[in-house]
Each structure stands twice: as C-alpha cells, then as structure tokens.
Amino acid sequence: MKYVIVDIETTGGNPTQGGITEIAALLYENGQEVDRFHSLINPERFIPGFITGLTGIDQEMVQDSPTFSEIAEELFDFLKGNVFVAHNVNFDYSFIREAFKKSGFQYDAPKLCTVRLSRKAFPGFHSYSLGRICEQLQIKISNRHRAFGDAEATAILFGLIEKKSPETILSSLKRNSGESFLPPNISKEKFLKIPEGTGIYYFHDKNGKVIYVGKALNIRERFKGHFSGNSIEKLNLKSEIHDISWQLTGSEFLAYLIELLEIKNLWPKYNKALKYKSSNWALYQYEDGAGYIRLQVAKNTRPQQAVYEFDSHSEAWKFLMDKVEEFDLCPKLAGIQKAPKECHDYKINKCKGACCGKESSKVYNKKINQFIDSIESNYKSILIREKGIYPNEHSALYFEKGVFSGYGFFDENMEAQQAENIIGALQKVKHQPETRYILRSFVTKVNPSQIQVI
DSSP: OEEEEEEEEESSSOTTTOOEEEEEEEEEETTEEEEEEEEEOBOSSOOOHHHHHHHOOOHHHHTTSOBHHHHHHHHHHHHTTSEEEETTHHHHHHHHHHHHHHTTOOOOOOEEEHHHHHHHHSTTOSOOSHHHHHHHTTOOOSSTTSHHHHHHHHHHHHHHHHHHOHHHHHHHHHHTTSSTTSOTTSOHHHHHHSOSSSEEEEEEOTTSOEEEEEEESSHHHHHHHHTSSOOHHHHHHHHHOOEEEEEEOSOHHHHHHHHHHHHHHHOOTTOOOOSSOOOOEEEEEEEOTTSOEEEEEEETTOSSOOSEEESSHHHHHHHHHHHHHHTTOOTTTTTSOOOSSSOHHHHTTOSOSGGGTSSOHHHHHHHHHHHHHHHHHTSOOEEEEEEOSSTTEEEEEEEETTEEEEEEEEEGGGGGSOHHHHHHTSEEOOOOTTHHHHHHHHHTTSOGGGEEEO
C-alpha cells in the first residue's frame, strides 16, 4: 500500500474562499520514500500579513509561481490511487479537493489523520499539534510552517506510528472505507452516489416519509457526520433511515433558505427547533364600513399580506405609535386607543377627527397611503446573484421586503438580462418571514456588485 504524506500552506482557513500558496507531497511505499512533489503556488488572491508572518510566504515569492490549475494534472496523477495522509487531514484534503474541483478534476481518496493516529499510538500527551508532538518524540522540523518541512516531519511521525501501532492504521483505514459507519439500510453503492456538492438533503424512512432535512457544503461528507457517534438520537436515526435524496444549490446561501422552507413545510421528526426567530407580529390594514382605512397590530397568522412584520408586540406597538405621530393619524383608527366615539387626541386637538367623521375618509386615507408608501420605499425588493450548481451558471435569489420570494438558475449571461425577465422566470416559494434573518446573515458576505435593488 502506498501513502502520500501531504502538507499545504494557504491564504486562510476556508477552502472555498482561500487559496493554496505551497504544497509538498511525499510518496511512501513499504516505509520508504519513493517520490516527492513540491511547489510554491500563486493563489491568485491577496496573502494576509498574518499569514506571511507565520509562513514567510508573501506576494512577491509566489507572483511567478504556477497557479493550482497549471499543476493540477501533474499533482492529480501523483496523488491518485494512494492513501492521503496529513496532520489535521481534513484541512489539507478539503483545500486540495476544492482546488481540484475548480480545475475540473474529481478527487476522492482514502485519508488518514496523524493527529488522530497519534492520540491512539501515543496516549497521554498534553498537545497533539505537529510542533508539540514532534518535540515530545524528538522529531526535528527543519522548516516549521512551510509545506516541505512540515510534510517531512509528518512522514517521520507516520513512520513511528506505523512501527509502534500498525493495527491503528489498519483499523482507521477500515473505518474510513465508507462501509462501517453506514446505516444498515443504506448500501455503499447508494452512499457513493451522494454528491459532494453544496445543497440540501432528505433522509427518508421505510415508507418514504422525510424524517430529516439538512444542508451542507459537501453533502456526502455531511452524511458521514450524522452517524459518527453513539448518542441515542443518532442511533435511532441510523436505524430508521432507509433512503436519502438531495437537491443541489451550488450556493450555501440558497441552501440555508431552502432548508428552512422545507423544514417549515415538512416538520421532520428529527429536525430540532429552527435557529431563526419568528416574526410573530404584524401590522395589517383594512377598510371599515365608513370607508376609512384602519390599522391593527395582530399575530402574524392572517392570510392577507401584512404591511410590516415585527419580532415582538412591543416593537410593533412602538413603531405604530411613532408613525401615528409622524403622519398625523388617528390613534383610534390605528388601533392604539379604544373609545366609543372620538379618540382622546381629538379632545385635545391632536387628531383631526377621522374617528368621528370630522376629517373625511378621502383626506385621511391619503395620509394612511403616504405612511404605507414610506414603508415600501424604505424596504425595496432585491435580486441577488449567487453561485450556480455548474461552472457557467448563476443562481438568482429574490427577496420582497426582506423575505425570500423565489429563486432560479441562469447561464453566465444572467447579468445581461432584464431584472423583470429574471423575476418572471423564478420558482416562487411560500412566504416565510424567518428567511429575513438568513438574508441579514448572508447579505454582508455578498459582493455589492451581485445585488440589484428593484
């Protein structure tokens, strides 16, 4: 069996946003190094100062180095068919796999983590960071926080583990083979069909009913995580799941939104309470028998469209009281005061008398409409361009008054299309006020050039 010991340096900690600046890979067979790969890489993005301080790699060092796509084919051939070994393996593996994906390669390999292996082979150490465990085992690191120096130290560490506890490596490979963790009713063939893309997924029971809905940047990896533990809930879920289906979104933003909509629609038994607040209160308008438009704060459960939505009754009440003052509205017709005839403000000359017919409905309703128009002008609809499922594709996310209203997928010429044409082609979704909180969470991460105010 061949092992490839890998270490990388990057511009940051997120594999979908950061870039690789250096990679070293040492190929071992029967305990001996048989080949090596090492290169600085131009990450095609800014290298933060703290990264330079840690690794010594700056912009000037990599400006003439190849990009990942330029070395992708050579590296892919070097790695394929070998067990991928690294210290904190998921970090290195996720970066390399994401970079391969962007370069048009699908990389999937069995992997081993020398952190986990060290804990079993050398129990009792205070820390299992590469620096600390190499110090404990008297392994010299020639160039710390550089890919080749760290890869060489990791290779020596792996050799010591293999010598002291070879069964630990074999059992770890077996666990990571894709079979031991699987629920009894999910075959390995089904598991391998699960995509590694971003989207939402559904667990079904023996009758096909959805019992869990989730989201993930990598659906296959997330599936594994559901069954890596022995809690009662995980064991129950493992025994009940008979099938899995999925919907790719490309965009993490869209995955969050659809997950919320699906949970609210299906209420699967294994989904816990939603993390997002609920807009429980709303402001409604209606016309009374005399032709006056009235306002009312009420629970946000009515079928008609709300004028505005609020997180609490006190927030709604404060908002309405301020607007009654600002637009010279009648407190009684706004639902703030209850009186058999005229309101208290009319008696002290603060209300023009809509409550007792002294101010005509035509004049009063004009002020109400000005108030409603002011809300709508401050809460415009927006169209957000996000990642699509495929390389030459975008997704479009549409929000009306801050609430998710529809989505769709378009080719790379989406920017040239008229907003109304895009909106008209979107798949409409059920109005769920809680999507407002997802918008607030993600909108600051979106490039302003991808947001169009309608």
